[in-house]
Amino acid sequence: MTALLTIIVLVFILVAIWQMVKIFDLAQAKSECDQVATDKDNKINAYLMMGFLAFIYIITIISIVKWGDLPLLSNSASAHGPTIDNLMAISLVIIFFVQTVTQFLLHYFAFKYKGEKGKKALFFADNNKLEAIWTIIPVIVLAGLIIYGLNTWVNIMGVDESDDPLVIELYAQQFNWTARYAGQDNTLGLANVRLIDIDKANVLGLDEADPNAQDDIITKELHLPVGKPVLFKMRSQDVLHSAYMPHFRAQMNCVPGMITQFGFTPTVTSEEMRQNPDMVEKVANINKIRVEKSKDLIAKGEDALDRYEFDYLLICNKICGKSHYNMQMKIVVETQEEFDAWIKEQKEFKNSLTN
Amino acid sequence: MSAHADTHAHDDHGHHHKETFVTKYIFSMDHKMIAKQYLITGTIMGVIGIIMSLMFRMQIAWPEEPNVLFEALLGKWAPEGVMDADIYLALVTIHGTIMVFFVLTAGLSGTFSNLLIPLQIGARDMASGFLNMVSYWLFFLSSIIMVISLFVEAGPAAAGWTIYPPLSALPMAQGGSGMGMTLWLVSMAIFIASSLLGSLNYIVTVLNLRTKGMTMTRLPLTIWAFFITAVIGVVSFPVLLSAALLLIMDRSFGTSFFLSDIFIQGEVLHYHGGSPVLFEHLFWFLGHPEVYIVILPAMGLVSEIMASNSRKPIFGYRAMIASILAIAFLSTIVWGHHMFVSGMNPFLGSVFTFTTLLIAIPSAVKAFNWITTIWKGNLQMNPAMLFSIGFVSTFITGGLTGIILGDSALDINVHDTYFVVAHFHLVMGISALYGMFAGIYHWYPKMFGRMLNKNLGYIHFWITAVCAYGVFFPMHFIGMAGLPRRYYTNSNFPLFDDLANVNVVITVFALIGGVVQIIYLYNFFSSIFYGKKASQNPWKSTTLEWTTPVEHIHGNWPGEIPHVYRWAYDYSKPGHDVDFVPQNVPLKDGEEELQH
Numbered sequence: 037m038t039a040l041l042t043i044i045v046l047v048f049i050l051v052a053i054w055q056m057v058k059i060f061d062l063a064q065a066k067s068e069c070d071q072v073a074t075d076k077d078n079k080i081n082a083y084l085m086m087g088f089l090a091f092i093y094i095i096t097i098i099s100i101v102k103w104g105d106l107p108l109l110s111n112s113a114s115a116h117g118p119t120i121d122n123l124m125a126i127s128l129v130i131i132f133f134v135q136t137v138t139q140f141l142l143h144y145f146a147f148k149y150k151g152e153k154g155k156k157a158l159f160f161a162d163n164n165k166l167e168a169i170w171t172i173i174p175v176i177v178l179a180g181l182i183i184y185g186l187n188t189w190v191n192i193m194g195v196d197e198s199d200d201p202l203v204i205e206l207y208a209q210q211f212n213w214t215a216r217y218a219g220q221d222n223t224l225g226l227a228n229v230r231l232i233d234i235d236k237a238n239v240l241g242l243d244e245a246d247p248n249a250q251d252d253i254i255t256k257e258l259h260l261p262v263g264k265p266v267l268f269k270m271r272s273q274d275v276l277h278s279a280y281m282p283h284f285r286a287q288m289n290c291v292p293g294m295i296t297q298f299g300f301t302p303t304v305t306s307e308e309m310r311q312n313p314d315m316v317e318k319v320a321n322i323n324k325i326r327v328e329k330s331k332d333l334i335a336k337g338e339d340a341l342d343r344y345e346f347d348y349l350l351i352c353n354k355i356c357g358k359s360h361y362n363m364q365m366k367i368v369v370e371t372q373e374e375f376d377a378w379i380k381e382q383k384e385f386k387n388s389l390t391n
Numbered sequence: 392m393s394a395h396a397d398t399h400a401h402d403d404h405g406h407h408h409k410e411t412f413v414t415k416y417i418f419s420m421d422h423k424m425i426a427k428q429y430l431i432t433g434t435i436m437g438v439i440g441i442i443m444s445l446m447f448r449m450q451i452a453w454p455e456e457p458n459v460l461f462e463a464l465l466g467k468w469a470p471e472g473v474m475d476a477d478i479y480l481a482l483v484t485i486h487g488t489i490m491v492f493f494v495l496t497a498g499l500s501g502t503f504s505n506l507l508i509p510l511q512i513g514a515r516d517m518a519s520g521f522l523n524m525v526s527y528w529l530f531f532l533s534s535i536i537m538v539i540s541l542f543v544e545a546g547p548a549a550a551g552w553t554i555y556p557p558l559s560a561l562p563m564a565q566g567g568s569g570m571g572m573t574l575w576l577v578s579m580a581i582f583i584a585s586s587l588l589g590s591l592n593y594i595v596t597v598l599n600l601r602t603k604g605m606t607m608t609r610l611p612l613t614i615w616a617f618f619i620t621a622v623i624g625v626v627s628f629p630v631l632l633s634a635a636l637l638l639i640m641d642r643s644f645g646t647s648f649f650l651s652d653i654f655i656q657g658e659v660l661h662y663h664g665g666s667p668v669l670f671e672h673l674f675w676f677l678g679h680p681e682v683y684i685v686i687l688p689a690m691g692l693v694s695e696i697m698a699s700n701s702r703k704p705i706f707g708y709r710a711m712i713a714s715i716l717a718i719a720f721l722s723t724i725v726w727g728h729h730m731f732v733s734g735m736n737p738f739l740g741s742v743f744t745f746t747t748l749l750i751a752i753p754s755a756v757k758a759f760n761w762i763t764t765i766w767k768g769n770l771q772m773n774p775a776m777l778f779s780i781g782f783v784s785t786f787i788t789g790g791l792t793g794i795i796l797g798d799s800a801l802d803i804n805v806h807d808t809y810f811v812v813a814h815f816h817l818v819m820g821i822s823a824l825y826g827m828f829a830g831i832y833h834w835y836p837k838m839f840g841r842m843l844n845k846n847l848g849y850i851h852f853w854i855t856a857v858c859a860y861g862v863f864f865p866m867h868f869i870g871m872a873g874l875p876r877r878y879y880t881n882s883n884f885p886l887f888d889d890l891a892n893v894n895v896v897i898t899v900f901a902l903i904g905g906v907v908q909i910i911y912l913y914n915f916f917s918s919i920f921y922g923k924k925a926s927q928n929p930w931k932s933t934t935l936e937w938t939t940p941v942e943h944i945h946g947n948w949p950g951e952i953p954h955v956y957r958w959a960y961d962y963s964k965p966g967h968d969v970d971f972v973p974q975n976v977p978l979k980d981g982e983e984e985l986q987h
Binding site: 040042043046047049050053054056057070071072073077078080081082084085088091092095096099103104119120123124127128130131134135138139141142143145146149150151152155156157158159160161162163166167170171174175178181182185186188189190192193194209210228229230232234241270273274275276278280282285286287288289291292293294296318321322325326329341342344346349351352353354355356357358359360361362364 | 458459460476477480550551555556557558561564565566650651652653654655657659662664665666667668701702703704705706707708709710732733734737740741744745748749751752755756758759760761762763765766767768769770771772773776777780783784787788791792794795798799800801803804806807808842843844845846847849850853854856857860861864865867868869872873875877878879880881883884885886888889891892893899902903906907909910913922923926929930960962963964965970985
């Protein structure tokens, strides 16, 4: 209904514009009108250029003020997170600076040098010094960004096996996630989708004969001990998926036929993140929105929305089919003790098989 | 090199040939008519693509709400007006395909390369009129097949415009991967053939048919842009063709180029040893140069229009050519920046970060040169000029965020979010569209012999400009907040509830911006018949196309082809009474030619 009303309003706006143009055209009919810009057109459009510059600045400011806190910039929850956020912040500052200056020059020149009859433009075809300046400045800035960026990238992607990371497999399928812990030996058992045996509940295709597989633990929730490096091994059984964990600044595609990996160290437990003042504010805001929405729903005779409590999420970020939009798994970051207690309750692979 | 063109007396091509309706308007071999055919086909495809985008934008803003429009347009895909999740993905997919290939490649490059190459270099027609005709009709055929694919039982292709296998290869993974995907692949294969024929023709024409005096360094920047675009197309499109053919093999003949170890719907498939990552490499080896195939012609048009309407030479002509060449070269070695988190070796990621960020340098040079071109000009604010300034504005805004996405470390967190959507829509979608509009407003008199209404043009530009920013600027922020693209609804993620109102804002801007294009369509089609008659050189430009008669004739010039004595940018040159000196005017005694 809203959409229909919007369309109707739009059509009316359109008709109004059309009427205005007709009036404008009629008013001009007497004067010479060969559809080439006149001095008057130049002037009007030059002022509109300045107006548009103001619009760009205003929409930038509104976006930053209103939605600037949306980005997860301040709330990274992994050891490498702050390095990405720093680089992001530096890049954004550079971008906003260049954007502000160049847009000003462009629109201001468009305003200042509006055409007038009889005026002659400056014949200025080339200047090697200027060309050199705006080649070299980007070179320097980009060199800095490239060096910083590559340094960060190499640090993130290089997995240090000597840290003895906790090895976990993330297994993707249309449209859900499964986690497999390597167990006591911290070595994942061999697996291939050809070994999947639904009847025996061997849903991930583990090699039942592999000794390393016996103590593997398969779960539908991802628990991580805080402060411990984790190495994820990703697998997919059907199509491409992408394991995206935005709060940890982590993402890697899951590719059928190969194993991909991504490692990080979670630094903030779920509980601590819920206490974070930024997060408290964000969650309060979300709940306010949900209460408003619930009012509408109840009026329509539907159930109200649940209260939202913050949780880390693993979400799919590579188009994977119909329910792509709802492929998620809860991530719980907790203390080592809590993690140990939780993992003890889970079934080992050898005990999870039926028959 | 121009002897060939000169030896033809125009009478050979003569207008006294009897032309039937069919040879003149349908199976025409005249480049001007073919250009118009490209433009009108591209426009129709553009309308389809934009309507699709408005539909899925409404779905995102008001998820799962009944909408009469959906019910009317989508039929069984929107029972009771609620959009189906599968058709949402199909709309996203076909919107991308149509806009990138059918509108901004064929519609933009096809139109203006065909129109301007012979006219601006001083040739009677393309090197091969026949190939040119075949190129258009293949494009037409591929458009028809793409449109037909919208009506198949299980739905059109829905795996994203990048059609990554296995999703695109397995009909059981997604309804659209059946007949819909087959038609998509066939359509694209024909499209590529069309594009290659066109590109070869452009290259040969530019190299061989320039008129006397038209050296490469006297070519207008439009021609340089079209020429290099054609070269990139010839280098990269065949790779997509091979990817499409291999995918067809995997789908229909049981090969395993891209597929391996798949268990789906309770059964193991036989595929073994292939890799989807290989497909990604092949796809992006075209896919990335493709964005330059889209943007370079727009850059060429904008350079020409800015110089003409500023009454000033383009600043840094040689630097502009050098940066086109640099962009073209770099564009073929950056494709991996689409694949930082695809599972390829992180070392490759480092290499691609390096090459990708280098592209910012020639891009920055171009942007500053445009800004310097209007500095101290005498700006004629025709609609074409407004769109050109708009082009530079969105190209800067969209281009800058490229330094975030091109940086592999940062890409980890914004990859495949709305940040990417915002970035590429501004830098190549909106910008290229602006370039196309600028070209249409500027060369409409050349195409149809009549003028577009300028007031409608002003309204079209200003509302479009505001809406373009209104749509894509806030989109960066929801992307940075981690919202993935291609989600049918975000209502399953309370985490993103506070982004819902931003999505409504975006959609409202999109609807206004979309509906405003009706003004343009009205202007375009009504002016063909009722527009004010154009004079021979309405914008007082220097290039050769404005020396041809307003009424189109076969062979372009009634007499001899004009000779060229100077570069294309002698605007406001000191020592001349008028503020433009056409290329076919000989140098005065003692006058020096710049730039060579």
